[in-house]
Amino acid sequence: MPANTENTAKMTPGRAAAVEALRDVARVPGSPKPDPILVADQVSRQFGGLKAVDVTHVEIQRGAITALIGPNGAGKTTLFNLLTGFDNPDSGEWTFNKTPVAGKAPYRLARMGMVRTFQLTKALSRMTVMDNMLLGASGQSGERVFKALLPFTWKAQERANTDRAMELLGRFNLDAKIGDFAGSLSGGQRKLLEMARALMVGPEIVMLDEPMAGVNPALTQSLLGHIKNIREEGTTVLFVEHDMDMVHDISDWVIVMAQGQIIAEGPPDAVMKDPQVIEAYLGSRHGSALTADGASLTDDSQGGTT
Amino acid sequence: MDIGQVFTLTITQAFGVTALIYLFAAIGLNVQFGYTGLLNFGQVAFVAAGAYAVGVIVLTFDLSLWLSIIVALITSTLLALLLGIPTLRLRADYLAIVTIAASELLRLLVRSIAFKDVFGGAQGLNGKLGQEFHDLNPLPTDFTLPLLSWSRQDLWVVIVGWSLALLFTLFVWGLVRSPWGRVVKGIREDEDAVVSLGKNVFVYKLQALIIGGGIAAFGGILWAVAKQSVQPDTFQPDFTFFVFTILLLGGAARVFGPIVGTVIFWFLLAGFGEVLSSLINNGYIAFLTPTDVGSIRFMLMGLGLMLLMIFRPQGIFGDRRELALDAR
Ligand SMILES: Nc1ncnc2c1ncn2[C@@H]1O[C@H](COP(=O)(O)OP(=O)(O)OP(=O)(O)O)[C@@H](O)[C@H]1O
Ligand SMILES: [Mg+2]
Numbered sequence: 165m166p167a168n169t170e171n172t173a174k175m176t177p178g179r180a181a182a183v184e185a186l187r188d189v190a191r192v193p194g195s196p197k198p199d200p201i202l203v204a205d206q207v208s209r210q211f212g213g214l215k216a217v218d219v220t221h222v223e224i225q226r227g228a229i230t231a232l233i234g235p236n237g238a239g240k241t242t243l244f245n246l247l248t249g250f251d252n253p254d255s256g257e258w259t260f261n262k263t264p265v266a267g268k269a270p271y272r273l274a275r276m277g278m279v280r281t282f283q284l285t286k287a288l289s290r291m292t293v294m295d296n297m298l299l300g301a302s303g304q305s306g307e308r309v310f311k312a313l314l315p316f317t318w319k320a321q322e323r324a325n326t327d328r329a330m331e332l333l334g335r336f337n338l339d340a341k342i343g344d345f346a347g348s349l350s351g352g353q354r355k356l357l358e359m360a361r362a363l364m365v366g367p368e369i370v371m372l373d374e375p376m377a378g379v380n381p382a383l384t385q386s387l388l389g390h391i392k393n394i395r396e397e398g399t400t401v402l403f404v405e406h407d408m409d410m411v412h413d414i415s416d417w418v419i420v421m422a423q424g425q426i427i428a429e430g431p432p433d434a435v436m437k438d439p440q441v442i443e444a445y446l447g448s449r450h451g452s453a454l455t456a457d458g459a460s461l462t463d464d465s466q467g468g469t470t
Numbered sequence: 471m472d473i474g475q476v477f478t479l480t481i482t483q484a485f486g487v488t489a490l491i492y493l494f495a496a497i498g499l500n501v502q503f504g505y506t507g508l509l510n511f512g513q514v515a516f517v518a519a520g521a522y523a524v525g526v527i528v529l530t531f532d533l534s535l536w537l538s539i540i541v542a543l544i545t546s547t548l549l550a551l552l553l554g555i556p557t558l559r560l561r562a563d564y565l566a567i568v569t570i571a572a573s574e575l576l577r578l579l580v581r582s583i584a585f586k587d588v589f590g591g592a593q594g595l596n597g598k599l600g601q602e603f604h605d606l607n608p609l610p611t612d613f614t615l616p617l618l619s620w621s622r623q624d625l626w627v628v629i630v631g632w633s634l635a636l637l638f639t640l641f642v643w644g645l646v647r648s649p650w651g652r653v654v655k656g657i658r659e660d661e662d663a664v665v666s667l668g669k670n671v672f673v674y675k676l677q678a679l680i681i682g683g684g685i686a687a688f689g690g691i692l693w694a695v696a697k698q699s700v701q702p703d704t705f706q707p708d709f710t711f712f713v714f715t716i717l718l719l720g721g722a723a724r725v726f727g728p729i730v731g732t733v734i735f736w737f738l739l740a741g742f743g744e745v746l747s748s749l750i751n752n753g754y755i756a757f758l759t760p761t762d763v764g765s766i767r768f769m770l771m772g773l774g775l776m777l778l779m780i781f782r783p784q785g786i787f788g789d790r791r792e793l794a795l796d797a798r
Contacts, residue, residue, distance in 0.1 A: 250662065274668035286663035288656050298649070299656050300667045306649030307669070309677050313644045322649065358663075365667055 178396040182228035182416040189417075191430035194221035201226040201369055201400050202247065202278075207256030208424075209242055216242045217253070218424040224369070229391065229401040231411045231432070234421035235445055240404045241283050243421070244373055248280045249273045261368070275302060277368030281375065283404070287354040289347025293338060296346050296357055297329035298322070300364025325364075332360045335390055337383065352379040356387070363394065370394065372403040376410055388414050408436060420444065476744040482618045483740035484733050487696040490631040491517065492735070494689030495713045496720070496728035497638050498682035503714075504722035505646050506678035507658030509562050512553070512569030514709040515576050516683040518702075519545045520690025522580060525595035525700035530588055535602040539691055546687035549576075550680040558675045570707060581702035594702055600695030603630075627696040634692075635729065638685050643725045645681070654678050655723075715775055721785030730786055738774060742767040 175183065185198050200223035209217040217239040224230050232240050245251035247258060249270035257266050260278055274280075288296050304325070305311050306318030333339045336356040341349065346357060355378060362370050375391070376384055391414055394401055405411050411418060411432060418435040420428040422444040428435055435441055483489060495513050502508040520542040527538035553572055557564040580589040589595065607626040620628060645651050653674050656664040665671050694700050712735070720731025746763045749755050758766070778785075 248666070250665075269670075271665045271668050271670050274666055279668070280666055282662070282666070286660045286666075288659035288663060290659055291652070291655055295652055295655075299652055299664065299669075302668050304649045307653050309645075309650050309681075312648035312650035313641070315644075315648065318649060361667065 176392070176396055178227065178398070179392070179416065182225065182395065186225055186228060186417050186431065189225075191428075191434055193419075193426040193429050195223070195429055197223040197225040199226045200224060202258065202260055202402075204247065204258035205256065207243070207246055207253050207258060209239075209246055209251065209253050215424050217246060219243065219256075219426055222419065222426055224400065224402055225417060226400050227395065227398060228416040229395050229403070229414055230417045230419060231415035232402060232404045232419050232421060233406070233408075233411055238421040239424040240421055241373055242424075244280055244371055244404070248278060248371065250280075274365060274367075277366075278371070279362045279365045279367035279369070280371040281355075281358045281362050281373055283373040283377075285351070285354040285358050287346040287349060287357055289345060291346055292343055293333065293346055293349070293357060294326070294329060294342040296361050297333060297364050298325055300361040301325040301328070302365050329360075329364060332363055335393075336360045337386070352383065355379055356383075359387075359390075363399075367399060369400040369402060372401065374404050374406070376405060376407060384410065412436065472748070476741075476748055478617050478619060479744045480737055480741045482620060484737035485628065485632070486620065486736070487624055487627050487631065487692070489732050489736040490628065490635060491689040491693050492709075492713060492716055493631075493635050493728055493732040494638070494692065495686045495709070496716045496732055497635065497642060498684070498686035498689075499713050499717050500682075500722060500724075500728050501642055501645070501654075501685070502678050502682035504717060504724070504727065505651065505658060506654040506675060507562070508558075508675060508679060508682075509566035510569050510679065510682070511566045511707070511710055512571075512573030513682075513686055513713050514705045514707065515549060515553075515569070515573035516546045516686035517690040517693065517709065518573070518576060518580070518705040519549050519683075520687030520692075521694045521700045521705075522589060522595075522690070523687070524599055524691050524694035525590070526588060528599050528694075529590075529595045529597050535600065535695070542687045542691050543684050546683040547680050550676070550683040554676045554679045558672055558679070570710070573705070573707060573710065577702050577705050589702070590700075592702060594700045596699040596701075599698045599700070600627075603627075603695045624696065627692065631692050631696075634688060638688070639725060639729065642685075646723075646725070650674075658723075715771070718785055719775070719778060724785070727785060734786065735771075739767055739771055742770050 189195050189197055202224040204219060204222050206221075207217060207219045208215065232243070234240055242251065246253045246256070249268055249272070253266070257264060259265060260273070260276060263276070265273055265276070288299070291299075304318065304321060306315075306322065311317045330339065330342070333342060336359065338353065338356055338360065341353070346354065349357060355375060359372060359375055362372075376387060379387055388410060391401055391403070415432050418430060418432050419426055420435060420438075420441050427444060428438050428441050430438070495517050498516065499510065499513050502510045523542035523545050524535065524538040527533045527541050528535055553565070553569055557568045579585065581592045583591055604623055604626065607622065609622050609626060611622070613622045613625075615625060646655070653664060653669050656669070657671055657674055661671050716731035716735045717727060718731070719734055720727035720729065743763050746755075746758075746766060747760055750758050750760050750763065
């Protein structure tokens, strides 16, 4: 494939490595990856009669940007909640860096390096932007109650964290806002703050639930740049996004969910041409596709009989 | 009517022993509710734990007052664990329900006949509870204050009480400006966000409950020592609600909120009472008797609180900008 090698040559090292690693991965749901950071098996979650998530197998490649797409209500956020421990599955096992982590408390998963953001932004309103950021820093000795009263034990660390926070805020165009209450930021700025705060933790994988929603087009471009940078620094990115152009622009791999299941996987170009994917999207947008209705009907009847 | 006398009586109460008891409870509640956002509706239970620890250790077991202070802190810590462990993983309202129920349960327990030998039943424990403390009083025996109507004994309690209260205020100030304080404030704002950043929220909430309870227990210790008596029915749920009033009055999540709130609360409460009594006694208000004063002053207090919530919901020291953020 001479064309392909030519392409990789023009890419940034992180992008090239991701493309290279994913080149030979089968383009089928649940395909195994060469170096998965996250592997999930049989993860399911039911809300009443509705099976919100029913994932047989999925692997997320380390060091790549993976997009998780799918129509509204596909179960993307629920899957995020399950994988990060914020919700408990009805069944399922998953490993992070080969360690089984099902049932672990969400704060433990975050400490292990799996940090997520929320679709409905959670800015800590009555705290300053800087305090929001500093809260993200991990391993702070001043967060221990007995050391809290001895500032000399944590002042140096605090200064280092402040510098790092400043650097990140600068990247996200929030450096003019450090002293403002987070609650006074606009919706888009809050999204940025939440993302910067997640990066303060120093995650191995960052899971962003619609990071671009409400961010203006000009800033979106630079945000895309930031996300690419995160990958260049070696952090794995898994993100949910509805805007196909954006997904196309930055992702190395795309996973498509519909009705709780993974229906397709592959590089952006291939996935977006997949008739199944187009159908899932259009079907649910128009609310008239027979397959979508048929599938939810079978789900319901299964829920009723079991 | 003697305006000077009304004023000194009012000041005496605004800075007096009873006010101090409420102040300790309010400083504790500020850690729990003001900074961490814990809806502890049973603060009175921690005060009772402190007071009864002194009563039981000193009177029932005839041991040292100083030992009873340690026991008081252990008791309040155990109480915090008992209330917190089952509820702090759940939604915020569970703690509220459990704490208010537990505080009543505790009151009924200590006043029950079954434990009369230990807790003294409905009469409580009365005797020389604070002797060891009052023996240390450095004030001359013939000492009298020029203006304020504190006895030598009360003044000693007031001096030590206010010093301790300032110390605890300093302690809280140190805590909340530290990274620890940042975490608990984050919990108040949004627990899930803090969890997502890798903090063990449950432990922080428990710590805040324990610290706030321990400070409140000092209110109970002071109570037992100053009044030389511990009675179950003084620890009714309304105590907790007055503490909330004080905190909101001074401004929650302000280091000096509890002090400002306490002084203003008792100044107004005592002021209403003294003015009203002297008006009634001098025949200016014919349709009331001096016995009505007690309840009327609380009605006025309630009215005052309503006005405060309407016109200055952030409290006296609060920052209105912060409240405006909630509406978004
Ligand atoms: N707590 C809940 N209780 C009941 N049903 C829920 C709950 N959370 C999610 N669901 C349902 O599960 C399904 C999947 O929801 P989820 O939020 O995961 O979708 P999504 O893929 O993130 O959608 P969107 O793109 O709109 O954010 C939806 O049908 C939703 O109604
Ligand atoms: Mg979602």
